[in-house]
Amino acid sequence: MIVMIAGSACAQDNRPGIMENTPEISDDQKNYTVETIVDGLENPWGMAFLPDGGILITEKKGELIFAKDGQKTIVEGAPEVVSRGQGGLLDIVLHPDYETNGWLYLTFASGEGEEEGANTAIMRAKFDGKSLTDHELLYKASPNTKKGQHFGSRIAFDNDGYLYFSAGERGERDVNPQDITRDNGKVYRINDDGSIPADNPFVNAEDAKKAIYSYGHRNPQGMMFHPEYNEIWVNEHGPQGGDEINVVKKGANYGWPVVSYGINYDNSILTDDTGKEGMEQPIYYWVPSIAPSGMAVVPGEIYPEWSGNILVGSLKFQYLEMLTLENKKVVARTKLLDGMGRLRNVKVGHDNYIYAGIEGKGIVKIIPKNKHD
Template identity: 40%
Template sequence: MRPAALLLLLLSTGAGAAGYRVGTLAAGLDHPWSLASLPDGRLLVTERAGRLRLIENGRLNPEPVQGVPAAFVKSQAGLFDVLPDRDFAANRTLYLSFASGDAQANATRVVRARLDGAALADLRTLFTATPLKRGAAHYGARLAQLADGSLLIGLGDGFSQREQAQNLRSHLGKIVRIQPDGSVPADNPFRGRDDALPEIYSYGHRNVQGLLYDAASDRIYAHEHGPRGGDEVNRIRPGRNYGWPLVTYGLDYTGALVSPYTQREGLEPPLLHWTPSIAPSGMVLYRGDAFPQWRGSLIVTALAAKQARRIPLQDDQPGAQEILFAELGKRLRDVRVAADGGLYLLVDADSGEVLKVDPQ
């Protein structure tokens, strides 16, 4: 069966029609990339420029969190995701992803640290992607934590090294899985093979920008940027090959074919794809109470399209998509579910914002 494409949209052109209102929680952030809620009500926000910020009592702390490791900052490179550990209330542990190195040799790196007030302590490197690459594009860098505590890290193909996505001796173009101490889980699909890196969980990805684990269904979902078209949402299963660049619904930026195939035997087809591209960024699976009509839906923010897409899911079959937040006219980098069931949105801009979405 051909994967679901963009066939039907329920257009929402204004906040009133969609039943929500949007307010600004914080402004003046330098390309905010990720947001995380802490049990005490504080919010953490990463800025791609290399800063980690705190929002307390609804106000942005003017001083950044201290002790954040230096990131390589250029073009798409910088500080990326922040993820509190499942047991953060007890251990105060955070995970951060960022670009490390320089323009000639860099990689996605993941560290763990303990949040002590407004500073990081006990910093430890858990993972650095290999091989090192040139340039400043396609890092992936989204993080998710599974029920057993292990970490998933979505990685990009390095842009100019797309063939590496099929190379099991390279981390480029993969989703990898590690333990919270950086070790390799015993049940990883390629552990023990001489021809593969043991951290690899799935492969054949272009640039993973959305990654989540849904505890209610025990499923993993990811989305990735295509080139000119071919953005994908995938259900992730261990050891599977998701095809890039052997199959794609997109074209090279020059207009040339990347591959003549959109599907091939043995390669996982996407749940859906967007052609032309919307440039998907963050993603949640909504199970909150504030918007009962959204329950069970993926909500995907988009940069180029300046909107979000709500995608109802039923047994991994996507339903008709709804456009949200297009009236804002802003590049939306990330989306998170708030404790009250509302949403947080991050606006990707030189003077970026944290927005709060509540019922109308």
């Protein structure tokens, strides 16, 4: 599969495979309006749309907010988090059968454990309109570390009811990602109650972490179930350059840090290899990095001209990037919400409208101009 980049590669990077064959990004055409749905948020990391029209929003600092009809309230009973660096209260999703069972799922930086510091955890709970109840910790990565980077973490369900979540490599690039006996730098798959599926790829591997589904990841902060391909897709931060979109496959190795399209932050070469046998290639990568976070597929009901495109937030360049794909190959790129702020998350609501979480602003809704007619 052909990999592609965005922009110009760093002058120091002359490795084979670093090419400039991707479409230039198109400017924002402003063929839509933006409505602020929830304002006054610091870092709206995750959001989940409730059947009653309310939204549950995670603030990285540790607050869970319930927003409805222009009002915001802080939900009691949120998990205790370690808000350090990139860690805190992270993603939130509802169970696919939420209206029947009431379960919701949260990832966060947890300090539980013998070591000082924190690591990524996932829990489930129920929301009674004011508080979280029935807390169950489903998985906690270990060991803890005081480092502040690369917690991940996003959550997605597939059509079979399996629950996937990501945990970044916690700044231990030479230790965690390539070792299946260690947590971090992984995408995990569990059942909705936290048990391990019997057909997970490493359930019979000695000393392996049985919840691991794929490994060799750096820091996935976008994840979605693609309805057309029936696959879990992630986007993840590279170092300087080399942000990636990967299709998650059972037992697959995504190469970090053995292979990468990025380089070190001091401009030195991290690795001589952009590919190696037995390691998956991304379907798309960015050079320079856009710092991707959040991921969604555009539905056709409201946005027929954008139908099937992929949305990815850019923290670095402060826009929402829309990628047009043909057979998993990017053929066009477009800026949306250009300059509004650091795009932390993007979701499609029950009404099939696009909602984006913007740091220092809140949650906004994208409305095509023809919907105002």
